[in-house]
Amino acid sequence: MKELIKFIKKTAVLTNAEIKQLENDYNEIKFLHEKIHSKTDEFLNLRRNDLDLFFKNLIATCDFFTNFIFDKKKLEFSGVYMICAYANNEFILGYIGESKNIYKRWIYHSKKINTKNSSSQRVHKQLNKLLRENKITTNDIYFIKIAEINNLRERIFHETELILKTKSIKLMANNKNILRLKLCPICDGVLNAKIDVIFKNNRLYNIYIIKCKNKQCMYEHIF
Numbered sequence: 001m002k003e004l005i006k007f008i009k010k011t012a013v014l015t016n017a018e019i020k021q022l023e024n025d026y027n028e029i030k031f032l033h034e035k036i037h038s039k040t041d042e043f044l045n046l047r048r049n050d051l052d053l054f055f056k057n058l059i060a061t062c063d064f065f066t067n068f069i070f071d072k073k074k075l076e077f078s079g080v081y082m083i084c085a086y087a088n089n090e091f092i093l094g095y096i097g098e099s100k101n102i103y104k105r106w107i108y109h110s111k112k113i114n115t116k117n118s119s120s121q122r123v124h125k126q127l128n129k130l131l132r133e134n135k136i137t138t139n140d141i142y143f144i145k146i147a148e149i150n151n152l153r154e155r156i157f158h159e160t161e162l163i164l165k166t167k168s169i170k171l172m173a174n175n176k177n178i179l180r181l182k183l184c185p186i187c188d189g190v191l192n193a194k195i196d197v198i199f200k201n202n203r204l205y206n207i208y209i210i211k212c213k214n215k216q217c218m219y220e221h222i223f
């Protein structure tokens, strides 16, 4: 973002009001990025509030299951889901995932959580730690059905959007490398997803972007 600011200062001719607006935009975006990356309590709790709201909206509108009790009939679909640890009215940990068969995937997760089965997956490790330390019970682990999507590319795009929009280095268990598959609609190349900033019409905008890694390919999807 600093490079972008330098670029704007060099090239853009702005009125005082436009500069003021740009500073506001900058501070707002900086604030969001601090909430995502900071480990200090102040910013962490602000991000926790964002995720709390996100969780409550899901619970109000989607099917969800706790205590590892799943309704197979409702879950035999391909789609996007979220696992949340939510206890004592507080968002503790989240994870966004997608699968061709949600029921099978959730059974897999539940076998890796609250058992001595070892797992290298970050979400299992973190949930097991919370359970061991009695910070949560299995009743506080919510499996939420977010969307039914059959098409693989659409499903991964939806998952990626949600991973970027809920990003938090402390409160979300998703790994950094979220797009491993060759899903570019133009060249079938590998895509990259990130949070970025753009300068447009004299304003700064926070954007979420999925972009092709192949430099010859122009494909990008901004949301």
Ligand SMILES: [Zn+2]
Pocket: 184, 185, 186, 187, 188, 189, 212, 213, 214, 217, 218, 219
């Ligand atoms: Zn491409």
